[in-house]
Amino acid sequence: MASLYILIPVALVFCVIAIKLLLWAISSGQYEDLDKEAWRILADEEDPVEPDSDAKDNPATSESDKQ
Amino acid sequence: MPPPAEARQLDSPQLCFHCGEHIPANLELRVAIDGEPRAMCCQGCCAVASLIAGSGLESFYRQRTNYNERPASDAPSNLEQYEVYDDPALAATFSTTDDQGRVEASLLLGGISCAACTWLIEHSLARCPGVSRALVNLQQSRLDIAFDPEQMPLSRIFAHIDDLGYRPRPYHTNAARQQSQQQYRTDLRRLAVAGLGMMQVGMFAIALHAGEIQGMEASYQALLRWVSLPVAGFVVFYSARSFFSSAWRHLQRGALVMDLPVSLAIGMAFAASVWATFTGTGQVYFDSVVMFTFLLLLARFLERRSQQRHLFTWSDAQSSLPCAATVRRSEQWVTVPRMQLQPQDTILIKAGESIPVDARILQGSSEVKEAAFNGEHLPRPVTTGDTIYAGTVNVDAALQALVLVDYKDSRLAALQRSVESAQMSKPRLTVLADRIASWFIAGILLVTVGTALVWWQIAPDEAFWIALSVLVISCPCALALATPAALTNAANALRSSGVIVRTENALESLSGCTHLLFDKTGTLTEGALTIAEVRPLGDMQPDTLLAIGAALQRFSTHPVASAFSAIEAATGCEQVKYCVGAGLEGRYDGQLYRMGSQQFCRELAADFPETPDSSLYWIGVCRQNVPLAWIGLNDVERQEAPDVVNTVRNMGLKVELLTGDSSDQGPLLARKLGIETVTTNQTPQQKMAHVKELQQAGAAVAMVGDGLNDAPVLGLADASFAVSGATDLARSQADFVIVGGNLGNIIETLNKARQCRRVVRQNLVWALGYNVCAIPLAALGFVPPWAAAIGMxxxxxxxxGNSMRLNRRTSWQASTY
Incomplete structure (x- = not known):
């Protein structure tokens, strides 16, 4: 049981790290849009057309992509 | 936003597949979506849906969780109105250009109703050539886009978004927006810390509770207490700070709010736990303190988030003005940003454009549509010397006009100011929980002090701990949660049926309303003219007549023309001419047809009869000298309006009609719907006075409206609704915004508000009842501290849990239709 004296402080250190990470993520704007991300992860992605800057620079591709 | 799995079925056959409005009778507009023909309510929806389906983004309709907004106009967007944004100086106010010539811009989008909209916009824009990144932030309705202006100028991006049925505007960062974002992040940080802290302290607490039952060495108990202390301390000082500061702020002003007992409970329980940890006696309550903080923060976070989402989407009156104007500078017409207009400038307003500023006409005659100001459908004819007002629309012909005043002295700005003054005089409801809070605090403090004194006499050793358990057991967790938990759940349920709850306590105010006032144009009615009757005067079949009429009307931008837009036009109409303020003429089958006012028709057919009556707006049709028919137009009431008015009356509210329209249409409509009290020809100020009068007589007034002229009165009413298609200014003032096109949502909101009031009362009764029972037990020393914590x-x-019941949707439409 004496191991508790080490394990609990270790758990606290992890807790501190988790809080730090979370605060960093909030500050960097990753939680700005909770509704959209919650929806997006469950939405069916049938249309894999992604904004890809390389493809856009090529006029041939962009023409065929055009509606 | 509910995940797609819970999405409701958005394909009722009577409703427009795109926007959810009722489909006018006899209208057959269909667009094939996913291989199935879907009914549409207007040309605007038809155009948008065809574009979406045509570009292979149909899955949007399967993914969305709300109806779209009905597009403002039937016509495809005109690129011209957005060309002003290609001006580098104006574009620089909301965009930046990097050294490779790529531009990053931020746009504010109106009309985003759910997450699928962001998907649609992002995917549709990503396919445009030259666009390298498009990201929509749903919370702020903001689009961040990076593109190559050589391939895709900014004006085309604006027009593209407009074509999809959303309303783009430049996004300007301002202090209020930044502050709101800061606040959001701070709230989230506090919530996150409280959540993590709760898990950690909870873990230790389980060990402590188990130890108390099974027996535990004192050294381990001390260890667990000592490690709980810093975690709980951090949560109290970091996360719960907002309660302390709010309680202190209100206390300084002499107001007792719920935050005060909350702060007292958190503070005292924490202080007692720290004392117990240091002395190794008594009981610690770290877990209760942290959990309570977390639950309260969560309820407040959810509440605030749903309100803030629409804080800046609907801003103010200026958003209805064009961003640019054509002005005469050194003998040339140049386009300048509207802000640069000065009194005495000469401006040019083309047909179909909004008027940017109050001005006097120098040259030209036309008609201006002032429906948003006064609810009149038919435009006002104007000519040289007349004054035209900012925010109205020039319908017929180009006008040259002299700018009279700056924006701040315009009639529109005056309206904006009366909106602000209306907000100040809106009756503020003291929240039930806050009213309870003040005597609750006094109650607990008295009981605690009394208990301590009595036990001091009986057993001085135990007095402190018993007094403390009284304080802890009286901790108003349940009391503090009672209202926010119910409001958040009710707002959530309403949001999923297309009603946005914008203001705090709006539901509580609504549940106490005694009067419901409706605006007419655009609220009870569709807000557009439709053909009500064809009265033939000659031998021509009505169908043929309407087809020829429709062919003529295709050449007009007058509001009358929209009544004919759904009718298939006859082919072969030639030499169509539009005569300002009179009507249309054109050749069909070699013969001259005229369509318009009685006077206009009499110029050809001298014996054209008198207008039938004033119940409808009549236009005449003649072929050369033969009178053919009177076509009667009116603004029909929304299909669901009679049911809604009836239901509201049955719910015990007094219904009134309050309209700016001066014609006979108001009383006629009222009679049809069975509304007894009608007040017509009201200016915004008169509307406000009317509501004030009712309020002073002791009534609580709810108002439903849509126009600019309704905005002040929406701000003043105890509770207010803006219906679909409402102006931005009206939405920004309303407590509830109905996104889908159904008035039935008003009933649903009323029901939900009453249900919410019941649940709040149940919660309060339970919370108070619990305290009333538990406090005496604790004061007598029967409640061990751990039981106090669990009971709490x-x-x-x-x-x-009781509040969660509000989350169930009760659909009014489903039961009635």
């Missing part, structure tokens, strides 16, 4: 948590959970 259970009573909070019960309140939360």
């Amino acid at each position: 948590s259970l009573s909070s959970l019960l309140v939360v």
Whole structure:
């Protein structure tokens, strides 16, 4: 049981790290849009057309992509 | 936003597949979506849906969780109105250009109703050539886009978004927006810390509780207490700070709010736990303190988030003005940003454009549509010397006009100011929980002090701990959660049926309303003219007549023309001419047809009869000298309006009609719907006075409206609704915004508000009842501290659970249609 004296402080250190990470993520704007991300992860992605800057620079591709 | 799995079925056959409005009778507009023909309510929806389906983005309709907004106009967007944004100086106010010539811009989008909209916009824009990144932030309705202006100028991006049925505007960062974002992040940080802290302290607490039952060495108990202390301390000082500061702020002003007992409970329980940890006696309550903080923060976070989402989407009156104007500078017409207009400038307003500023006409005659100001459908004819007002629309012909005043002295700005003054005089409801809070605090403090004194006489050793358990057991967790938990759940349920709850306590105010006032144009009615009757005067079949009429009307931008837009036009109409303020003429089959006012028709057919009556707006049709028909137009009421008015009356509210329209249409409509009190020809100020009068007589007034002229009165009413298609200014003032096109949502909101009031009362009764029973027991020393802690948590959970019942949707439409 004496191991508790080490394990609990270790758990606290992890807790501190988790809080730090979370605060960093909030500050960097990753939680700005909770509704959209919650929806997006469950939405069916049938249309894999992604904004890809390389493809856009090529006029041939962009023409065929055009509606 | 509910995940797609819970999405409701958005394909009722009577409703427009795109926007959810009722489909006018006899209208057959269909667009094939996913291989199935879907009914549409207007040309605007038809155009948008065809574009979406045509570009292979149909899955949007399967993914969305709300109806779209009905597009403002039937016509495809005109690129011209957005060309002003290609001006580098104006574009620089909301965009930046990097050294490779790529531009990053931020746009504010109106009309985003759910997450699928962001998907649609992002995917549709990503396919445009030159666009390298498009990201929509749903919370702020903001689009961040990076593109190559050589391939895709900014004006085309604006027009593209407009074509999809959304309303783009430049996004300007301002202090209020930044502050709101800061606040959001701070709230989230506090919530996150409280959540993590709760898990950590909870873990230790389980060990402590188990130890108390099974027996535990004192050294381990001390260890667990000592490690709980810093975690709980951090949560109290970091996360719960907002309660302390709010309680202190209100206390300084002499107001007792719920935050005060909350702060007292958190502070005292924490202080007692720290004392117990240091002295190794008594009981610690770290877990209760942290859990309570977390639950309260969560309820407030959810509440605030749904309100803030629409804080800046609907801004103010200026958003209805064009961003640019054509002005005469050194003998040339140049386009300048509207802000640069000065009094005495000469401006040019083309047909179909909004008027940017109050001005006097120098040259030209036309008609201006002022429906948003006064609810009149038919435009006002104007000519040289007349004054035209900012925010109205020039319908017929180009006008040259002299700018009279700056924006701040315009009639529109005056309206904006009366909106602000209306907000100041809106009756503020003291929240039930806050009213309870003030005597609750006095109550607990008295009981605690009394208990301590009595026990001091009986057993001085135990006095402190018994007094403390009284304080802890009286911790108003359940009481503090009672209202926010119910409001958040009710707002959530309403949001999923297309009603946005914008203001705090709006539901509580609505549940107490005694009067419901309706605006007419655009609220009870569709807000557009439709053909009500064809009265033939000659031998021509009505169908043929309407087809020829429709062919003529295709050449007009007058509001009358929209009544004919759904009718298939006859082919072969030639030499169509539009005569300002009179009507249309054109050749069909070699013969001259005229369509318009009686006077206009009499110029050809001298014996054209008198207008039938004033119940409808009549236009005449003649072929050369033969009178053919009178076509009667009116603004029909929304299909669901009679049911809604009836239901509201049956719910015990007094219904009134309050309209700016001066014609006979108001009383006629009222009679048809069975509304007894009608007040017509009202200016915004008169509307406000009317509502004030009712309020002073002791009534609580709810108002439903849509126009610019309704905005002040929406701000003043105890509770207010803006219906679909409402102006931005009206939405920004309303407590509830109906996104889908159904008035039935008003009933649903009323029901939900009453249900919410019941649940709040149940919660309060439970919370107070629990305290009333538990405090005497604690004062007598019967409640061990651990039972106090568990009882407290259970009573909070019960309140939360009871409030969750509000989340169930009760659909008014489903039961009635």
